[in-house]
Amino acid sequence: MKTRFAPSPTGYLHVGGARTALFNYLMARRRGGRFLLRIEDTDVARHQEDAIDKIVQDLRWLGLNWDEGLEAGGPAEPYRQSQRLDIYRAHVQKLLDAGQAYYAMESTQELETMREAAAARKEAFKYPRPAALPTSEQAQAARDAGREVVVRFVCPAEDVTIQDDAFGSVTMPAAEIDDFIILKADGYPTYHLANVVDDALMGVTYIMRGQEFLAQTWRHVLLRRALGFAEPGYCHLPLIMDMQGRKLSKRDGDVEVHAFRVAGYLSEALLNFIALLGWNPGGDREKLSLADLEQLFGPDRLGKTNAKFDRDKLLAFNTDWAATLPEDRLLEAFKDFLSLNDTPIPAGDDDLLRTLLRVCKGFRTFADIAAKTGVLFAPDDAYAYDPKAVEKVLSKGERNGYSVLGDLLPALEAADWTPAALEDLLKGFCEKNALGMGKVAQPLRVAVTGTTVSPAIGETLALLGRAKTLARIRRCLAQR
RNA sequence: GGCCCCAUCGUCUAGAGGCCUAGGACAGCGGCUUUUCAAGCCGCCAACGCGGGUUCGAAUCCCACUGGGGUCACCA
Numbered sequence: 001m002k003t004r005f006a007p008s009p010t011g012y013l014h015v016g017g018a019r020t021a022l023f024n025y026l027m028a029r030r031r032g033g034r035f036l037l038r039i040e041d042t043d044v045a046r047h048q049e050d051a052i053d054k055i056v057q058d059l060r061w062l063g064l065n066w067d068e069g070l071e072a073g074g075p076a077e078p079y080r081q082s083q084r085l086d087i088y089r090a091h092v093q094k095l096l097d098a099g100q101a102y103y104a105m106e107s108t109q110e111l112e113t114m115r116e117a118a119a120a121r122k123e124a125f126k127y128p129r130p131a132a133l134p135t136s137e138q139a140q141a142a143r144d145a146g147r148e149v150v151v152r153f154v155c156p157a158e159d160v161t162i163q164d165d166a167f168g169s170v171t172m173p174a175a176e177i178d179d180f181i182i183l184k185a186d187g188y189p190t191y192h193l194a195n196v197v198d199d200a201l202m203g204v205t206y207i208m209r210g211q212e213f214l215a216q217t218w219r220h221v222l223l224r225r226a227l228g229f230a231e232p233g234y235c236h237l238p239l240i241m242d243m244q245g246r247k248l249s250k251r252d253g254d255v256e257v258h259a260f261r262v263a264g265y266l267s268e269a270l271l272n273f274i275a276l277l278g279w280n281p282g283g284d285r286e287k288l289s290l291a292d293l294e295q296l297f298g299p300d301r302l303g304k305t306n307a308k309f310d311r312d313k314l315l316a317f318n319t320d321w322a323a324t325l326p327e328d329r330l331l332e333a334f335k336d337f338l339s340l341n342d343t344p345i346p347a348g349d350d351d352l353l354r355t356l357l358r359v360c361k362g363f364r365t366f367a368d369i370a371a372k373t374g375v376l377f378a379p380d381d382a383y384a385y386d387p388k389a390v391e392k393v394l395s396k397g398e399r400n401g402y403s404v405l406g407d408l409l410p411a412l413e414a415a416d417w418t419p420a421a422l423e424d425l426l427k428g429f430c431e432k433n434a435l436g437m438g439k440v441a442q443p444l445r446v447a448v449t450g451t452t453v454s455p456a457i458g459e460t461l462a463l464l465g466r467a468k469t470l471a472r473i474r475r476c477l478a479q480r
Numbered sequence: 481g482g483c484c485c486c487a488u489c490g491u492c493u494a495g496a497g498g499c500c501u502a503g504g505a506c507a508g509c510g511g512c513u514u515u516u517c518a519a520g521c522c523g524c525c526a527a528c529g530c531g532g533g534u535u536c537g538a539a540u541c542c543c544a545c546u547g548g549g550g551u552c553a554c555c556a
Contacts, residue, residue, distance in 0.1 A: 006556095007556090008555080008556050010555085010556075040556065042555090042556080043554095043555060043556070045555090046555070046556085104554095107554095108553090108554065111553090111554085115552095115553095119481080122481070122482090123481095123482090124481085124482050124483080124552075125552080126552095148554075150554055167484095167485065167486090170484070170485075171484085172483075172484070173483070173484090175482090175483080176482075176483050176484085176551095176552075178552090180553090181553085181554055183554085184554040185554055186554075188554085190553090190554070190555085190556090191555070191556045192556095194556095195556085210550095211485075211486095211549085211550065212549095212550055212551075212556095213550095213551090213556090214484070214485070214550075214551085215483075215484045215485080215550060215551040215552080216550095216551065216552085236485090238485095238486080238549090239549070239550075241549080243490095243491080245548070245549080246549095247549080247550085273492090276492060276493080276505095277492070278492095280492085280493060280494075282494070282495095283494065283503095283504085284493095284494070284503075284504045284505080285504095286492090286493090286504080286505060303486095303493080304485075304486055304487090305486055305487065305493095305548095305549090306486075306548080306549060306550090307491090307492065307493090308490095308491060308492080309491095309492095310490095310491045310492065310506070310507080312491080312506060312507050313491070313492060313505075313506040313507075314506095315506090316505080316506055316507085317505095317506090319518085319519075322519095323519075323520095360517095360518080360519095361518085361519070362517090362518045362519030362520075363517095363518065363519080364518065364519085368517085368518065371517095372517070372518085393516095423515095426515085427515095430515095436515080437514085437515040438514085438515050438516080439515090440515075441515035441516070442515070442516065444515090445515085445516065451516085451517090452516050452517080453516055453517045453518090454516070454517080455516095455517090456515070456516090457515055457516085458515095
């Protein structure tokens with residue numbers, strides 16, 4: 001058993017690709033097989049060099065390590081298709097020599113015209129194979145005349161049935177099949193040719209990919225037969241759609257894995273959530289680690305219906321994982337988050353970071369922590385007071401927040417500066433003055449952070465330190 | 481439009497003829513807790529697309545319809 005993930009480097013790894021990679025990884029793990037990574041960069045125009053590195057980073061972040069392929073090496077080097085052009089051309093030549101492929105000289109525009117004509121006649125367009133296939137001399141003459149020359153595959157006119165592990169038996173009628181291009185005018189192979197040749201040469205025995213390929217798999221089947229390659233196992237995955245039911249596209253929001261990483265999500269949560277899109281272990285079980293998935297995954301429990309990508313549920317998964325992962329792991333992930341974001345939080349102080357993690361228990365993403373505590377590490381005059389908060393907790397009422405702050409100042413100057421001591425001090429102040437804690441904690445929060453949101457007030461002040469706390473309270477009082 | 485595929489709460493799904501007055505989770509709504517936010521706890525709302533069959537019995541099997549998606553590129 002060998003599976004592969006074969007992305008094309010046209011952008012970031014998005015959640016759909018991540019799920020495909022995950023399932024292929026799991027399949028190999030589960031069956032004691034190998035998981036391979038190959039880059040399909042046969043589109044010169046859309047290729048982005050830095051995309052390869054990004055995809056590699058994202059896969060690593062998710063923990064989906066591959067046994068063979070890009071960077072890992074292996075018996076079928078190289079693993080980038082742009083470096084395997086000779087191999088594809090040799091296979092194309094083999095087909096040409098056998099009369100199973102032929103040159104075609106129509107330009108893109110001419111083909112477009114032919115398609116439009118077919119559409120006007122309400123007919124499906126099928127490329128008309130010439131009775132006499134052009135010779136290589138004729139092809140060369142056309143090239144010399146400045147025409148674009150491609151190579152098309154001679155498709156046998158027969159029904160093609162594939163056995164798919166998720167969808168079962170699927171037949172493509174012969175009437176739908178026509179001679180498709182396998183070698184482009186620029187000398188690069190098309191996806192179909194390169195993909196089939198590489199899967200065969202690299203020993204890939206099981207192909208799991210998105211359902212968008214299901215209706216095209218006949219091409220691969222026919223190509224394999226012509227080339228004498230064995231048939232692999234096929235398994236197509238239901239698609240992931242956006243909440244509107246449209247195909248998930250990079251345009252409708254940040255569906256890139258990297259965007260979730262930057263936004264403060266845990267890879268455990270993203271992986272867990274994605275695994276449940278189109279697959280489930282049965283019963284009510286939902287919380288699954290990569291290790292769990294490696295034990296449980298199988299194509300038998302794959303669904304057939306498209307899934308919508310529900311960010312709210314992802315958030316809930318993240319919240320749950322954040323609440324249960326060991327602190328060491330959270331610390332590591334938190335530091336990764338900080339390295340990717342510009343925040344005033346000192347990323348080098350592990351003890352402080354652990355404190356923040358504890359003090360913010362219940363956080364949904366690391367971004368929540370940054371939003372809640374960042375201001376504590378900013379310069380004392382670098383934050384603004386939320387006007388609504390000021391109105392509500394500082395300036396309103398007879399015994400207003402400002403006066404409470406003024407009364408509190410002397411006590412704070414002499415206080416023991418630990419969370420518990422500060423908490424006790426404030427409680428005592430409340431009792432003595434017959435005030436609710438809200439009447440004291442909230443004015444302090446606004447004074448010290450500009451907002452009504454922060455960790456527990458004792459923790460907040462302890463984190464800030466006496467000097468900064470007092471300075472901020474005085475600044476607040478001064479701008480009354 | 482041709483072809484292929486799919487169809488359970490708003491969402492992810494459990495369900496493989498009687499265990500289903502359809503279960504879980506997220507969201508939503510209500511409440512509890514309360515020094516804020518988040519978290520947590522309790523409760524509520526909410527689905528088998530429609531119509532025919534088959535069967536003693538159908539969410540589960542069959543057919544048609546409707547709806548949705550995919551695919552028909554010198555993109556992968």
